[in-house]
Every structure is written in structure tokens, then in C-alpha cells.
Amino acid sequence: MSRPAHPIEPSSDQITKLSSSFSKVPNLTDYAGEYMRFTWRDAWRLLDGLPGEKGYNIAHEAVDRHAAGPKADKVAIRWLGKSGDRREFTYRDLSEATSRFANALINLGVLPGERVFVLMGRLPELYVAVLGALKARCVVSPLFSAFGPEPIATRVEIGDGRVLVTTLGLYRRKVESVRAKLAGLAHVILVGDETFEDAGLHAWSALMETASASFAIAPTDPEDMALLHFTSGTTGRPKGAIHVHGAIAAHHMTGIYALDLHDDDVFWCTADPGWVTGTSYGILAPLTNGVTSVVVEAEFDAQTWYSVLQRERVNVWYTAPTAIRMMMRLGSDVVKSYDLSALRFMASVGEPLNPEAVVWGQEAFGIPFHDNWWQTETGGIMIANFAALPIKPGSMGLPLPGIAAAIVRRLKNGGVDGIDTPMVEGELALRKGWPSMMRGYLNEEERYRKCFVGDWYLTGDLAKRDSDGYFWFVGRADDVIKSAGHLIGPFEVESALMEHPAVAEAAVIGIPDPTVGEVVKAFVALKPGHEPNENLRKELLGHARKRLGPAVSPKQIDFRANLPKTRSGKIMRRLLRARELGLPEGDLSTLESDEK
Structure with missing residues (x-):
């Protein structure tokens, strides 16, 4: 190379x-x-x-x-x-x-x-x-x-x-x-x-x-x-x-x-x-x-x-x-x-x-x-x-x-x-x-x-x-979402959601779709003072679509009180995906916080 x-x-x-x-x-x-x-x-x-x-x-x-x-x-x-x-x-x-x-x-x-x-x-x-x-x-x-x-x-x-x-x-x-x-x-x-x-x-x-x-x-x-x-x-x-x-x-x-x-x-x-x-x-x-x-x-x-x-x-x-x-x-x-x-x-x-x-x-x-x-x-x-x-x-x-x-x-x-x-x-x-x-x-x-x-x-x-030599994280190779020919990194979507004043944390996964291969689904934890409801869900979907465009933005959002994390603070996207799709959850020994 x-x-x-x-x-x-x-x-x-x-x-x-x-x-x-x-x-x-x-x-x-x-x-x-x-x-x-x-x-x-x-x-x-x-x-x-x-x-x-x-x-x-x-x-x-x-x-x-x-x-x-x-x-x-x-x-x-x-x-x-x-x-x-x-x-x-x-x-x-x-x-x-x-x-x-x-x-x-x-x-x-x-x-x-x-x-x-x-x-x-x-x-x-x-x-x-x-x-x-x-x-x-x-x-x-x-x-x-x-x-x-x-x-x-x-x-x-x-x-x-x-x-x-x-x-x-x-x-x-x-x-x-x-x-x-x-x-x-x-x-x-x-x-x-x-x-x-x-x-x-x-x-x-x-x-x-x-x-x-x-x-x-x-x-x-x-x-x-x-x-x-x-x-x-x-x-x-x-x-x-x-x-x-x-x-x-x-x-x-x-x-x-x-x-x-x-x-x-x-x-x-x-x-x-x-x-x-x-x-x-x-x-x-x-x-x-x-x-x-x-x-x-x-x-x-x-x-x-x-x-x-x-x-x-x-x-x-x-x-x-x-x-x-x-x-x-x-x-x-x-x-x-x-x-x-x-x-x-x-x-x-x-x-x-x-x-x-x-x-x-x-x-x-x-x-x-x-x-x-x-x-x-x-x-x-x-x-x-x-x-x-x-x-x-x-x-x-x-x-x-x-x-x-x-x-x-x-x-x-x-x-x-x-x-x-x-x-x-x-x-x-x-x-x-x-x-x-x-x-x-x-x-x-x-x-x-x-x-x-x-x-x-x-x-x-x-x-x-980039052209200045700076590196930009996209996601783990096994976290990447493939939708309608696009490769979507979860970090970019999560960052866009977190720009909304109601969002404290976000995690994004891909879920199977018969038409486009995978669609983006987001799990969101809210800041104090914000309540999960359908209006907020629609607002977040619109916010992400405006920021990211229709090809990359999430199609679904679920609210969670907490997102599953390792004890080192990493959000466990693969656990969210496993639970969403009914797959084996794998090694959970480093799981710190969880809200099923």
C-alpha cells in the first residue's frame, strides 16, 4: 500500500x-x-x-x-x-x-x-x-x-x-x-x-x-x-x-x-x-x-x-x-x-x-x-x-x-x-x-x-x-450502517441529534429494511425538564433530517431513560442492536448502566 x-x-x-x-x-x-x-x-x-x-x-x-x-x-x-x-x-x-x-x-x-x-x-x-x-x-x-x-x-x-x-x-x-x-x-x-x-x-x-x-x-x-x-x-x-x-x-x-x-x-x-x-x-x-x-x-x-x-x-x-x-x-x-x-x-x-x-x-x-x-x-x-x-x-x-x-x-x-x-x-x-x-x-x-x-x-x-492531516472518527467497522448504498457512521448522526437542546445522549444503530438494506434508528436520553412524547419525537426527526438530509437521518427514534454503557463510558450500540433484533447479547461483563 x-x-x-x-x-x-x-x-x-x-x-x-x-x-x-x-x-x-x-x-x-x-x-x-x-x-x-x-x-x-x-x-x-x-x-x-x-x-x-x-x-x-x-x-x-x-x-x-x-x-x-x-x-x-x-x-x-x-x-x-x-x-x-x-x-x-x-x-x-x-x-x-x-x-x-x-x-x-x-x-x-x-x-x-x-x-x-x-x-x-x-x-x-x-x-x-x-x-x-x-x-x-x-x-x-x-x-x-x-x-x-x-x-x-x-x-x-x-x-x-x-x-x-x-x-x-x-x-x-x-x-x-x-x-x-x-x-x-x-x-x-x-x-x-x-x-x-x-x-x-x-x-x-x-x-x-x-x-x-x-x-x-x-x-x-x-x-x-x-x-x-x-x-x-x-x-x-x-x-x-x-x-x-x-x-x-x-x-x-x-x-x-x-x-x-x-x-x-x-x-x-x-x-x-x-x-x-x-x-x-x-x-x-x-x-x-x-x-x-x-x-x-x-x-x-x-x-x-x-x-x-x-x-x-x-x-x-x-x-x-x-x-x-x-x-x-x-x-x-x-x-x-x-x-x-x-x-x-x-x-x-x-x-x-x-x-x-x-x-x-x-x-x-x-x-x-x-x-x-x-x-x-x-x-x-x-x-x-x-x-x-x-x-x-x-x-x-x-x-x-x-x-x-x-x-x-x-x-x-x-x-x-x-x-x-x-x-x-x-x-x-x-x-x-x-x-x-x-x-x-x-x-x-x-x-x-x-x-x-x-x-x-x-x-x-x-x-x-482531511487535507490538514486531522483524523475524523466514523464508527466501528461492525457499527457502520448501510442504507440504499450509503455508508452511515453512527457518530455523525448522534452528534446531530445532540445539537438539539432536549437531547442529553444519543445512540444510533441500523435495523434491516427490505427496500434499502438498513434504516437508521436512534435511541435518545433527554435532559432534565424534557418529557418524551410524540411531538418531541417528530421534532427530533425533523431536526436530524434538516441537519443530515433524508439519506442519513434516522427514520425511527425511541426514548430511553438511560443508554447501556460500559464502565469506561462507551455506549453499547451492539447491545441495543441485539435487543432490537433479538440477537445474542454477547459479553455483558463490562455493562455499567442499562435501561431495557
Whole structure:
């Protein structure tokens, strides 16, 4: 296939004008120059590596190298409990605590390469367990604490989990009933100081008290498996995406480029570590960049979040479109009652950010939300709207330095061909070779191979690329709607519906039609103060038809109190489609909210 064109600086007459005043000079000001100059070899030089040239270990780069230097007494993690508790860990504190846990695992006979699953809410022990297990060269797999027993058992079984770290309450409610079928699960470590008669149950406090706070990380190959992140498919069992210790180079650089992290920043990623964002950017990227990371135990509440931003003087905030839309429901006046003057940069990920949400960020906060794109499989941010560059609302942005992205079409012979014409839809592809690229799906080599054609990883996402090099998300390849010869991306239709003042959220699917193949059907959740009725339905249909034209606009609209979402905030269109058509619902283990 043809080589992708290098991204270029956008022209000022084609972009949304945003404020050019910065409280700090952004890290990436010469995008075109840096894109051309960048090499991953140079990126590795920004990291230390293990002493004695013994490789690269994620925990060393994120914690120990800072604990041994001038940042030793700097706050690494500031934890805010939902009951008002507050705990701070300096880099030295975090180094000692993670060393204790690494020693505790070794004292239990846990070997390098064995899998440690972590199941709990955003407690300090979660962060210590993840980093400590990485020090011990175990493979870490964080799980959502909201998972039920079967999703937990499925993942631990697929991953051949040797250790599970959780709380006593979660163990009794969600693990105890399925533990008998997890033959390989030798140790369950329960946060707290209770004692247990079961030889396989261990109190966290007892293990930590008897373990040494000194630990020398053994030689670690950058290609050693480090993280196992599960991602759900449309059908069948979840897939375990394998990531390696060398991925830390991508976490580090994307923190600099895409999140614009500066040395003295206070950073807050709202994602749960049970989702890949909560690990890559809720734990690793801020720590490897030596900043102070805020961790909030409580779940979403807009005014509580505004209070955190104000009180902690957060500079960089990374959140999700679902949360942004929920904040939008309350309006911008609520935001303006808080002093958020410390906030310099806001970013979003999880699903495409609708244009109106970008504009609302500018209105409510005085700065826009910067959308970015990546996947569990990519391990880190691949395409982003950067701090120093203009934003095109609704766009994914530009590829990061070190990332070659292209729009391709699949050929009948199994190959692909590049699409160079601007704004022609195709599949988004990335050239292999970035450090955080998944190295496989655990025990599913054939499934992994199907993701690649030659040197290109095929993402399964449909997108377009404009003449300025910006990428525009269309939809998942299996979400695209084919109607009367038209290929309709659900995101475009959803964004048009959300421009209506009554609409809080929208999801669009295609349903079979004997004449045109498929017609567009929308599911809509309304903002407070608006009631579902036939007049509003007709008004929304007319609004969409006017905005999109008759070929693309929805032919049917159903009102829902809530739309089904994953715990990472993605609307589950395939579940809406399955229920509409009476098809198998597939894996529902990541389902967060639902209204049948």
C-alpha cells in the first residue's frame, strides 16, 4: 500500500479559533518538525533503565528512579477517600510500599511471569499492588470492582491467575462463590488486618508488615509481559491483550505530548484502573513523568468533581465523554461558581467527543476539551488534539510523533491499499513498531494475526483524514450502517441529534429494511425538564433530517431513560442492536448502566 502522508500544520483559516494564551508553554509547539525528527530510540534516552544496563522495568521508571533522586519527597499520589479521608504518598513512600509488596509476593512463592489480578475500588492498595507486582516481574491484570462473579472468574481463568488482591467485602460477594473452579488461584490477598484460617487467604497488613522495604528489581527484558488488559468482543469470551514492560516509553512520551504534563503539574485521570486508561494514564504516565497524581475514590458527581478541581488546584484533567455530557446537563453556570483558574489542559477519551462538548468546555471552563483516540490494543494514545494546536471539534486530532497512521481499504486478496484522497472513508491503520502495541491476545494467536496486514495494524475503526492531516472518527467497522448504498457512521448522526437542546445522549444503530438494506434508528436520553412524547419525537426527526438530509437521518427514534454503557463510558450500540433484533447479547461483563 502507499505510504501515509506526513501530517502537516493546519491552516488557520480552516480551524476553530481558540485562545493562544498559555500559562505554560506547551511541550509540543513545533508539531510538524517534531513529527519528522522523532525516533523511539530518542524517547528511550529520556528513561533511566535498570541499574547496570539490566533492561527496563515499568515500576523502576514510574517510581524507583524518582525515589532515588531529587523528587524523592515530592507527592506522587494524593488519595482522596469518599468518606473524607486523605493520604499522600511521596515517591520515596511509594517505592518502599511497592518494594514491600514485591517482597510479599516472593515470600509467597510467586514467580516472575505469574499473573496477579487486582480487584478493588480506587484504594491506595490498588496502586501499591500493581506497581509492586511489576517490580516482582509478575504480570498484572486490573479488574473492575463492579464486575460480577462470572466476569471475574472468566478473566482469572483465561489469565491463569495465581494471585488475586481484593477486599474482604468484594471477596465474599463476588469471588468466594466461584473460587472453587479457579484451580490455579493459589493466593487471595485481602486488604485489611483480619486473620484467616484458610491457608490460601492472606491479610494485606500481615504480609506487608513482615516484608522488607528494600527490593532490587531483577533484570527485566523490555519485551517481558507486564500487563494483561481484557477487552470484550461482540460475541464470545473477552480477549486478553498482552502489553510489555517496554510500553512505558509510550506512556511517558504520550504524557508529555498528548496530555502536556509539566514537572510541577497536579494531574487527575478520572478513569478506573480496571479500564486500560486508568492504568496507562491513571497510574503509569503521570508517575513516569514525575508529577503529582490525584486519585479520587468516589464515583462521578459533578459538583464533587468541581470541588476536587478547585481544592487540589488540578492543572491537567483527563476524563470521559460520558462524564462531560453529564456535566453539560447541569449547565455552565454551575462550573463558573468554582475557582478553576489552575486548570490548564483538559482531555477526553473513551469514545468520540461530540463537537458540542468541545465548544461547551470552552464556554464553561474557558478552555476546550481535547479529544484523543486509542484502544486497549494500542496501549497508549495514538492520535490527539494537542495543547498548542487548534482543535477541529469532533476530530480525533493528529497522530503523535512516532505514530504513522493511514486510512486504508481492505482488498479481496487479503491486502490493503492506502486512501490518499481527503475525507474518503476507510479503516484506520497504524504502522507497527510503537512500544505499547499489544504483543498478542493471550492464547489466541490466530485472532491476533488477523489484526495485521503486513506492517499495518488494522484497528477496526472507520475514519477519514482531511487535507490538514486531522483524523475524523466514523464508527466501528461492525457499527457502520448501510442504507440504499450509503455508508452511515453512527457518530455523525448522534452528534446531530445532540445539537438539539432536549437531547442529553444519543445512540444510533441500523435495523434491516427490505427496500434499502438498513434504516437508521436512534435511541435518545433527554435532559432534565424534557418529557418524551410524540411531538418531541417528530421534532427530533425533523431536526436530524434538516441537519443530515433524508439519506442519513434516522427514520425511527425511541426514548430511553438511560443508554447501556460500559464502565469506561462507551455506549453499547451492539447491545441495543441485539435487543432490537433479538440477537445474542454477547459479553455483558463490562455493562455499567442499562435501561431495557
